[in-house]
Amino acid sequence: xxxxxxxxxxxxxxxxxxxxxxxxxxxxxxxxxxxxxxxxxxxxxxxxxxxxxxxxxxxxxxxxxxxxxxxxxxxxxxxxxxxxxxxxxxxxxxxxxxxxxxxxxxxxxxxxxxxxxxxxxxxxxxxxxxxxxxxxxxxxxxxxxxxxxxxxxxxxxxxxx
Amino acid sequence: xxxxxxxxxxxxxxxxxxxxxxxxxxxxxxxxxxxxxxxxxxxxxxxxxxxxxxxxxxxxxxxxxxxxxxxxxxxxxxxxxxxxxxxxxxxxxxxxxxxxxxxxxxxxxxxxxxxxxxxxxxxxxxxxxxxxxxxxxxxxxxxxxxxxxxxxxxxxxxxxx
DNA sequence: GTTAGCGTACTCGGATACCGGTTGTCCGAGTGGCAAAGG
DNA sequence: CCTTTGCCACTCGGACAACCGGTATCCGAGTACGCTAAC
Numbered sequence: 001x002x003x004x005x006x007x008x009x010x011x012x013x014x015x016x017x018x019x020x021x022x023x024x025x026x027x028x029x030x031x032x033x034x035x036x037x038x039x040x041x042x043x044x045x046x047x048x049x050x051x052x053x054x055x056x057x058x059x060x061x062x063x064x065x066x067x068x069x070x071x072x073x074x075x076x077x078x079x080x081x082x083x084x085x086x087x088x089x090x091x092x093x094x095x096x097x098x099x100x101x102x103x104x105x106x107x108x109x110x111x112x113x114x115x116x117x118x119x120x121x122x123x124x125x126x127x128x129x130x131x132x133x134x135x136x137x138x139x140x141x142x143x144x145x146x147x148x149x150x151x152x153x154x155x156x157x158x159x160x161x
Numbered sequence: 162x163x164x165x166x167x168x169x170x171x172x173x174x175x176x177x178x179x180x181x182x183x184x185x186x187x188x189x190x191x192x193x194x195x196x197x198x199x200x201x202x203x204x205x206x207x208x209x210x211x212x213x214x215x216x217x218x219x220x221x222x223x224x225x226x227x228x229x230x231x232x233x234x235x236x237x238x239x240x241x242x243x244x245x246x247x248x249x250x251x252x253x254x255x256x257x258x259x260x261x262x263x264x265x266x267x268x269x270x271x272x273x274x275x276x277x278x279x280x281x282x283x284x285x286x287x288x289x290x291x292x293x294x295x296x297x298x299x300x301x302x303x304x305x306x307x308x309x310x311x312x313x314x315x316x317x318x319x320x321x322x
Numbered sequence: 323g324t325t326a327g328c329g330t331a332c333t334c335g336g337a338t339a340c341c342g343g344t345t346g347t348c349c350g351a352g353t354g355g356c357a358a359a360g361g
Numbered sequence: 362c363c364t365t366t367g368c369c370a371c372t373c374g375g376a377c378a379a380c381c382g383g384t385a386t387c388c389g390a391g392t393a394c395g396c397t398a399a400c
């Protein structure tokens with residue numbers, strides 16, 4: 001089981017957008033260059049964030065991406081859902097109703113699958129943790145442990161403007 | 162993000178093995194036929210469970226797989242780790258040290274990545290839930306909500322012995 | 323009748339193909355800015 | 362000097378290809394059972 005790699009890129013890029021100011025649109029190519037990522041592919045991820053309402057895209061010169069709302073209202077869960085999709089990792093295919101077990105017949109009103117319930121509960125805990133972590137939490141944590149980082153980001157993007 | 166489908170098969174097969182008695186070895190082909198699964202592929206998953214010490218394999222006629230320990234000591238986490246692997250879904254590639262950010266140099270003693278920490282915490286919650294759920298929990302739950310199931314399993318495997 | 327030996331059928335186990343999805347790339351549509359020309 | 366108009370460069374956006382890991386299959390090694398034949 002492996003999460004889409006674009007999730008990591010998306011989160012870091014959102015953090016950078018936050019440090020650069022919410023009113024400033026940054027092209028995907030610049031965001032990619034900062035981490036030496038493939039620009040076209042990062043662009044694809046940013047599009048997904050835009051579709052999810054996390055970013056706003058501005059076409060044309062002076063265009064790019066900007067945050068659609070304050071980072072205090074963006075959670076890790078939002079980013080994961082946008083990039084990696086909403087569906088659960090464990091997907092119950094109801095094999096208990098196949099073959100010898102249920103005679104190949106699905107009952108009219110089946111009881112929920114106990115196995116699936118266990119996995120669902122675990123995944124709910126996972127989602128809850130991710131939903132409890134906003135990007136604002138992360139920026140404050142970073143600014144505490146690594147105070148120079150935001151300025152370094154701003155300087156780099158200003159120099160390569 | 163998608164979990165290996167074999168996890169579902171493995172859990173249900175372990176439950177069946179439990180209902181059939183821990184001393185009885187069942188061939189992969191029979192276990193597969195019960196759910197109409199591809200036998201050779203289920204065999205592969207059962208091999209993984211054997212390597213992980215969850216099952217014991219017996220070669221030759223009258224051989225097959227049996228539980229290596231009581232189901233009260235087998236958790237969903239054990240099965241997932243055996244089939245799907247131990248590594249985390251989110252893998253931090255430390256992009257913060259690439260390109261413009263850190264000047265392409267990884268510091269001597271880097272602070273832990275705050276983004277990765279958030280994901281790690283969530284995944285720990287997920288693992289904790291899975292580790293708290295034993296197969297014994299599941300069997301009792303099933304025997305409560307669907308009392309006829311164990312007998313149906315035993316009967317089917319006895320008839321097709 | 324007993325026992326030793328052999329053959330057979332059945333099992334797991336790992337090596338080998340196949341396929342869908344993530345990863346990666348490309349070109350087209352649209353837009354804003356700049357420059358040049360005209361008033 | 363100001364306004365208008367046309368062009369161009371830059372951006373996103375979605376369609377297209379490539380690679381990789383999960384999915385599926387197959388054949389070989391080993392073992393217990395049963396049959397046969399000799400004692």
